[in-house]
Amino acid sequence: MEIFYEYTEFSRHEPGVAHVLVTGGAGYIGSHATLRLLKDSYRVTVVDNLSRGNIGAIKVLQQLFPEPGRLQFIYADLGDAKAVHKFFSENAFDAVMHFAAVAYVGESTLDPLNQSDTPNASSHATVDDLSDEPSNKIS
Numbered sequence: 001m002e003i004f005y006e007y008t009e010f011s012r013h014e015p016g017v018a019h020v021l022v023t024g025g026a027g028y029i030g031s032h033a034t035l036r037l038l039k040d041s042y043r044v045t046v047v048d049n050l051s052r053g054n055i056g057a058i059k060v061l062q063q064l065f066p067e068p069g070r071l072q073f074i075y076a077d078l079g080d081a082k083a084v085h086k087f088f089s090e091n092a093f094d095a096v097m098h099f100a101a102v103a104y105v106g107e108s109t110l111d112p113l114n115q116s117d118t119p120n121a122s123s124h125a126t127v128d129d130l131s132d133e134p135s136n137k138i139s
Contacts, residue, residue, distance in 0.1 A: 001034055009069030010045060012114045019043040021093045023078055024100030026053025031061065038065045045091055049077040052102060 010019065020037055025046030030053070037044050038061065046058060056117040058073045065071050076083040078100050 002071065009043065010072055012090050013094070014043075017041070017043050018094040019045065019090070019092055021045050021047065021096045022086075023047050023096070023098045024053065026050055026055060026058050026073075027099060027101075028057075030097075030099035031057035033099065034061055034071070035064075037097075038071060042107045043070060045072050045074060045087070045093070047076050047078065047087060050075065051077075 013019070020042050022030050022037070023033050024042055025034045025044070026048035030046070030048070034044050034046055046061075048058075062073075063069055074087050076087060078084060
């Protein structure tokens with residue numbers, strides 16, 4: 001069986017256009033960072049599992065920036081190494097801004113051991129895939 005991959009604006013580098021991956025981009029801080037990037041003419045891919053993020057924030061951003069090739073949303077969990085590898089292999093990122101986290105203060109004080117593992121495991125999968133990327137730009 002032959003698999004064909006459809007190339008998009010997000011899958012190739014374009015001179016003068018930086019493509020930024022924003023993890024946790026449906027959360028409060030990530031969505032504001034995404035808004036700033038889009039206002040500054042960056043191409044943005046948001047990856048979020050929506051466990052804390054808000055799909056409404058993504059919909060507002062899509063309405064504000066409806067042009068093709070400006071914003072894409074990928075529903076994925078950064079702890080899923082296969083999913084992380086898939087979106088890295090299908091996109092040409094120039095930089096990564098990592099905001100994905102479980103960051104509710106109340107939860108972190110009630111169950112600190114649970115809080116400490118989730119972001120770290122997710123970050124490891126992302127950084128492992130980044131090590132294979134030529135850009136290696138992490139913020």
